[in-house]
Amino acid sequence: MNAIPVDDDSLTWGVPSRRVAAFFIDSFLIMIVTLGFAFVFAFIHLMSFGLLRGPAHLVLLVGLIYLAGWMASPAMATPGQMAVGLSVRRADDLGRATLVQAIAFTGLLYLTLVAGVIWLGVALVTTRRRAIHDMLSGLVIVRAGALEPRPW
Incomplete structure (x- = not known):
């Protein structure tokens, strides 16, 4: 079987810039x-x-609905993430993110941005290049092309 190990480092190579x-x-x-x-x-x-x-105050929720909706959808990525070849997956088994995880991810991302963008630099030094909001929500962002089955 061509199963990819969950802890394979090739899944997250080049992800921060993307x-x-x-x-x-x-x-x-x-x-x-x-x-x-x-x-x-x-x-x-x-x-x-x-x-x-x-x-009119519902306009403030557009970003949350946009990000969480796309990440929890069968596409498993927002249009921007799809354009650069990324996919949002659960960290434990690389399955599709749940809606609760996607909402937590989005809310924590916004909190990270409000607290200071410097906190996003954590992704440069952690294993699997995960930011704080990734770890707290139980998600990982991987290269979509790395998930395709490998030929022998």
């Missing part, structure tokens, strides 16, 4: 979606003379 590129791609896409929702809510606000301004 994660940075994926972050910028996903940030741009989140910005586009957020702007679209902001315009819709602004239109609703104007048409209702300010009576329906409450749902």
